[in-house]
Amino acid sequence: MPKLIWREPIETTTITNRPPGGETDDASALETVPQPRQALEPKGEPRRRVITLGDIAGRESGGLVVLLVAIGALTLASDEFLTGNNLSNLARQVAIFGIIAVGQLLVILTAGIDLSVGSILGLSGASTAQLLVAGVPILPSILLGVGIGTALGIVNGLLVTRALLPPFIATLGMLGIARGMVLVSTDAQTIQGVPEAFQVIANGTVLGVPNLLIIAAVVTAVMWFVLTRTVFGRYIYAVGSNPESARLAGVPVRMVTISVYMISGLLAGLGGVLLASRLGAGIPTAGTGFELSAIAACVIGGASLFGAKGSAIGAATGALIMGVLNNGGNLLAINAFYLQIAIGVLILVAVGFDQLNTRRSAASGG
Template identity: 45%
Template sequence: MRRPPRSDRPDTAATGIEPALGTRDRLHARLQEHLASAVSEFTAATALVVLVIALSFASPNFLTADNLFNIGSQTAVIAIIAVAQTMVIITKGIDLSVGSVAALAGVVGAIVVRDLGFSVWEATVVAIAVGAAAGLANGLLVAGARLPPFIATLGMMSAGRGLVFIITGAVGVYSLPESFQLLGNGQIAGIPFAIVITAIVAVSAAFMLSQSRFGQYVYAMGSNMEAARRSGIAVRRNLTAVYVLAGALVGLGGMVAASRVNSGQPNYGIGLELDVIAAAVIGGASLFGGQGRIAGTLIGAFLIAVVRNGSVLLGINIHYQQVIVGLIIWAAVYFDQYRRRRLEARG
């Protein structure tokens, strides 16, 4: 008798994810999820436009070229790491370690430039590798040891921050060459380099999720992990790959953040997970998995950045900014739950 294929190994007879998602009901569900994402993106985009119009009247400095480029540069780090968080959320996971890993990657990148004479590009590769290593650890804990993503990444959040303080002695890494600022403050044809990096990351991630087989696997795992496994998808391998890729992007974001301030800061990224989760959820990613797009995440990231920028221009206390972001998260998650209840009620 022929042995059935292992649950974590793709069936050679399977083509893509059709066995798991080939029924009429599942196709209808996917269509509903895409429609829900589009509605969320439209809602967030509308809110962003209204906010921009309101701030343009409230502050004469808001629509200046310098301020708009400043918003773009400030958004870059959040957007890059939010793209990483979106991929994890689509798989019905969460990554609470992004702030610690970004700080660790930025600090290591700064150290290899200052002490080992690495160029900024070589240091960027090192920072990405640090992030990918942390992502691999998260992936092995989630997919291999089958720990809940919340617990696995919570542990990495603590371990990563501890490593940062051990490496730096809780002191920032300074005395860096001017070239170190290229990623965060440099320009290409008048466009901030950070914005260019963000655009490349966003377009690449969007293409991967929408056009590649791996992207189909990501959505399939988030929609129904057991169905994805039964369809022949190598769940452990692909889920681990998601965390590794996300970690690499977090490492890149950490390097851009360090470059912006021309130093490696051990306290960087505390609370960053709140902003990137908010950006993903505001843009339509569902904490219940299987739903989310990069375009929506970018809208969410810019919405948060405009809220913070407008608050500064209007002299609003920084603590009120956190309250506003918290309220936005509540509204976005409630709206997601409301949509899902409506879809379930319709069968």
């Protein structure tokens, strides 16, 4: 029995502006109104409206505007914001978080969710630190740490595709398991004494640019490329749009689904290693609550939890927005609790606007 998931009702446009009495096949008369949100049409068809930011940047445009406004406001409000020191600080804060958000995005694009990224991050980081303290060389330690995350990601994927557990449940279970594993293996103690050379990875700079920022940018760029330029990327959107349709179009739905959870786990593992490197210690409770922040970043960046909508740039933008707000709050000495409220409101506004847009474009027959 194929499992059918019914999501948002699909609005279709019936073409009604047929000239009265005319059975002509005049294509222009039957043209539907173009969708407000779509990439520029290369064929140069007549367009009756102004090109908006949404045309150029797509669904991330709202996030970009918010980001620019926030940066502008903070620049005016605080002398410290636009200093090199603060920016590299900001970059370090956001980078790890952005890496996880991009991994989360892949899962969200398939209409799934990965709640286990925070725990996997903690487990990978602490395990790497333990290995290093035990004298294992740096590179194998890192690979093992990332490998643990990847393996747990694969388990998530198998639970979703083979055991047919809902993604929410499968990864909720993994959230508990991974966190429990790290607490058991470290006895809830911080692992200290990692080699200096390891700490340099996350704290070093290249030509003044923090390594962490470079790594996060590379991860985002690679994911952007995968999502927009590869067959696998297109398959991810297809699975998120309608898994049954995708299967009947020859898309290897299971393979794609397992892969996105694997990548999410891999990036969580990478984040854990980088966090351990940045802090110079393996902290068993690291990453607690990251999963929700990563989901928030994706949503603020324009991803839809129903799948098939969102982009890597958007997820990174969302992560940046949250980072900038936190950073600005610190600079302006705003109570951190108010910041939480602000981010909550931001999520609601972002999704609310998206709903409004969808409804309006559906109503206008676009």
